[in-house]
Amino acid sequence: MLKKAVILVSGGLDSATVLAIAKSQGYECYALSFDYGQRHDSELEAASRLAKIYDVQEHKIIELGMGEFGGSALTDDEINVPTEKATGIPVTYVPARNTVFLSIALGWAEVLSAWDIFIGVNAVDYSGYPDCRQEFINAFENLANLATKAGVEEGGFKIHTPLINLSKAQIIQKGEALNVDYSETVSCYQANTKGEACGECESCRLRQQGFEKAKVQDPTRYQH
């Protein structure tokens, strides 16, 4: 029997690579996405395309009313998405996002009897986000094994972060080796309804630089 894994799939470049990695390691994959009032709905369409391409066992999109809280340029219309390189923690930070996403993934994993959860966090390019660091991941893994019936009785929840120490260029090279079709992914914070990227936001800039440094042709569809 295949080992089951829950994979957090946003529809971006990183999570597409993570899904390809989990698949290449022989896991039976359960893809989990969130509709949390993000501006870039086209990400969710990309997530659905990726779930199909990688023939996942099941893809769930969970609605989450977190946009109501405000406090992030990704969900709050009154804060503009920045186009300059930010210092410190960026305003695009969504409060407690990875904590919430991992918690829900944990709930699904327990129901599925899966011990493995994959998340595409990255401490290099996005070092401003506290919930992308190894220290946070370790604390969550510890929590998972205290929080759940399965964790307490049998232990062994594992949070896999195969991208955590890779640069964007290294992620892209890894994905290329696994034949990830990055034209199917959307990273832009303000993609249009066709899934075309703005080319200007921080996420777009990091992605462009990644393709340049990886010496891989950028397949992103841009608005201009």
Added chain:
Amino acid sequence: MLKKAVILVSGGLDSATVLAIAKSQGYECYALSFDYGQRHDSELEAASRLAKIYDVQEHKIIELGMGEFGGSALTDDEINVPTEKATGIPVTYVPARNTVFLSIALGWAEVLSAWDIFIGVNAVDYSGYPDCRQEFINAFENLANLATKAGVEEGGFKIHTPLINLSKAQIIQKGEALNVDYSETVSCYQANTKGEACGECESCRLRQQGFEKAKVQDPTRYQH
């Protein structure tokens, strides 16, 4: 300026007592409830009544598609609510529920600049639930201060669990001293649409015994 706190309010006896405690300690209260496909919707109506009674600053009910995962008698129609005293972890356990609830509370707390989160977990009567133990709460508090911009920059998130070591009778006595109107609360796992309790499920039995032992008259409205 009043200190702000996010209070998890399910509408049951425990969370009503917690809300009264937080209010009595001088916090400006923000009540948070979840609509997660629970069978007992009347709990949410009770939560709204309590939010009004305690004049909270804001009450948010967050929709959460966790019922889709199944695996619990509280959200899965194919599992019956047990009426016998269970041994070990009860089947009414919702996977990773408190982890998810606290994570979302943390997100709201960060946006509000609140450091204090109150939750009515109890390790005595519900000792079968792993996410009601002090060890779990400590692990979550640790996570909260690693997971968030505010936690990393300033530290100081605190998870308050004023009921964790109290028996149901002691909780009721504490609530009585604070004039909590328990007729406004719903604990029953299968209350009807009028909010009347079945009197038979484990939650009803623990509540009845609590009133008996506390020598307080039980104001619960029963179906028979």
